[in-house]
Amino acid sequence: MKKLRWGILGTGSIANRFANDLKTYDGAVLAAVGSRAPETAAAFGAAHGIGAENCFGSYEALAASPDVDIVYIASPHSHHAEHMTQMLEAGKHVLCEKAFTLNAGEARRVFDLARKKGLFAAEAMWTRFLPANRALSALLAGGALGELTTASAFFGNYFPDEWPLTHRIYNPLLGGGALLDMGVYAVSFLSMLAGDAAPERLSAVGTRFAATGVDDRSVLTMIYPNGLMSVAGCAIKAQMRPDGFVSGSLGKISVPLFWKAETFSVELRGKEAEERRYPLTMGALAYEAASVTEDILAGRTESSVVPQRATLRVMELLDYARGALGCRYAADEGLCLGEGACRP
C-alpha cells in the first residue's frame, strides 16, 4: 500500500504526540516539519528522525516542499484557518487539530477551498477514530438501544493558576476558553451519538474566566427532533465527571473516559451489564492517520469517520454556546453566533 508523506505544522505538545503516535502506524512516512523558527523545527526533526533538509523554519517552506502529501496542522485554534488555507493553496491535503477553526464560518471557507482544489480536509477529532467509539457509533446506528433518549458527556480540567494569562487556554487572541479546547470533545462525542443530526432546540449557560473573559465552565443541552436530549459540559477551571453516557428505549451504555475510550459497558433493560473492550494496538492518534490514509488513497476528499458536515455541526454548536455566554473572538466579527446552529 502506498504511504502518505506527512508534514507537521507546529512543534508543540500535540505535534510531538502526533509524531510519536504516527510511528506506531506502518502506513505513514513522517516526512517534514514546519515551524516559525528554524531552531525549533530542527530540534523537532532531530527528536523524530526527520532529515535536516525537511525541517523548515517557515510554513511557506513546508507548503512548498515536494516531499509532503498531507499536512497535520498543530498550531493554536486561532491560526487553524489561516494555516489550512496556506497548505491547501499549495496543493497539500490537511488534517487539522480540533477545534477545527474558531467558528463555523471559518470552517465553511476552508472546506469550500478544499473542494475547489479537489483536496482532502478533515478535523483531527481523534476520539471518533478510536475503535471503541467507532464500534459504539455503529451499535447505535444499528438500533442496539432502540430509540435514543438521553446522553451526556462532560470534560473539565482545572488548568494551573500559575499559567500566564497569555497561555492559549486563557488567551482570547489564541482562541482560548473551555468550549474550543475541552467542550469540543464532549460536543463532538454527543453529536456522533446523534448521527450529527441538527438539534431542534439548544440551550447553553455558563460562566467566564474573569481575568481574560474566555468561557470557563458551561453546559450545552441539545434536544433532537427524535426526542433525544444530550447534555455537554466543559470547564477550564473545574474538574467534571469524565464518563460518557447514552440511553435509549432498550437500555444504556456508559463510556469511561469517552475521549480516549478503550471500553464501554452495555446494559440492556432487564439484563446484566456487558463490558466490551477495544484495546488500542497503535498510538491513539495513529487511528486518525490510518483512516485518513485509507480515504485519500481511495480518492475521497473528506473523512469517512468525521465528515465535513460533522465538523460543521460541532462548530455551529460551539458557536451557539459561545454566543450564549457572550464570548466572542475577533474572528467572529460580523457573525451572529448561533444563527446557523439549528439549521437542519
Next chain:
Amino acid sequence: MKKLRWGILGTGSIANRFANDLKTYDGAVLAAVGSRAPETAAAFGAAHGIGAENCFGSYEALAASPDVDIVYIASPHSHHAEHMTQMLEAGKHVLCEKAFTLNAGEARRVFDLARKKGLFAAEAMWTRFLPANRALSALLAGGALGELTTASAFFGNYFPDEWPLTHRIYNPLLGGGALLDMGVYAVSFLSMLAGDAAPERLSAVGTRFAATGVDDRSVLTMIYPNGLMSVAGCAIKAQMRPDGFVSGSLGKISVPLFWKAETFSVELRGKEAEERRYPLTMGALAYEAASVTEDILAGRTESSVVPQRATLRVMELLDYARGALGCRYAADEGLCLGEGACRP
C-alpha cells in the same frame, strides 16, 4: 427516650416502605394508619401490626386520633398540601413525602400554618438524612474541596409504557412528571451541596410527555454567586447516569447512586482517590424518622437536616424548571412560575 407515635396517611408503596423501615428504628411507635377506604386501612394495619382500632377509613378519623403525635404523609404530590393542612389543623406534626407540595406557594402556606400552630413540618427527603450525605455535606461545609466549581446529579427512569396514563407518574392531575418525582432528588442533592444558597442564574430546558403533557426529560443548570455551576437532570421515559458529582479547587467527590448513598469517593488533586463508607444500619427511611424525633423532642418545629428554607429553595427551582418547560398544574393558577426562584 420518649417515642413519637406515628400515623401514616396513605397505603401505597412508599407508605409500606416507610412502615417497614420505621420498625428498624427503636425510637418510634407505628400507631395508626389512615386511608380513604376502611378495607385498605385494615389490610395495611394487619400487614404492619397496627391495632384494628387505629386503622382509620378516613383521614378525618386519623386526624382526630389522640394516639398520634406525627403524621407521615404518603399521598400523591397533588394532595400533600391539603393533607398536611388537615393534619396541622388537627394539631399533628407532619413529615411529608417529596415533592413536598406542587409548588413553592403551597409549601409557604403549609409552613406558615405550622408556624402559627407551633407544630413541626418537614419534607421527607430521606436522601439528605442518610449518613453518607450528611457526612458529605459536613465535609463540603468544612471546605474539604476548597471553593466549589461544578456539581452534577441525574436521576432518570424509564417507567413502563404499559402503565395507564392515569398513573400518578403520567397524570398532571396528580402532580405527574419527572421533576417532582425524580428531579426533586437531583435538585435537592445539588442544593444541599450548595448549602441551599440562591442561584444567581438558572437555565432549564426539556421535553414533555406527549400523551399527557407532563414534563418528561429535562436539564436544570444553576449558577451560584460563588461560581459553582450545578447541573441536574431527570426523566420519566429515559435512564440517566446515576451518580452524583462535585468538584472544587482542591479536588472532586463522586457519589454512586447519590439518592441512596452509602459511600462516596474523595479524590484530592494530586492524591489517590479514597473511598468513604457509611453503611446503613437501619432501613433507609428510618434515618429521617430518627432525626425528626430528635428535633421534635428538642422542641424544634423544623428539621435540622432539611430546614424549611431548603424545601422552599427546591420547590422554587422545580417551579422554575416547570415554567421553562411550560408544564403547569391547576394548583399553579395565578403563580408566575420562576418568579421566586432566584430570590436571594
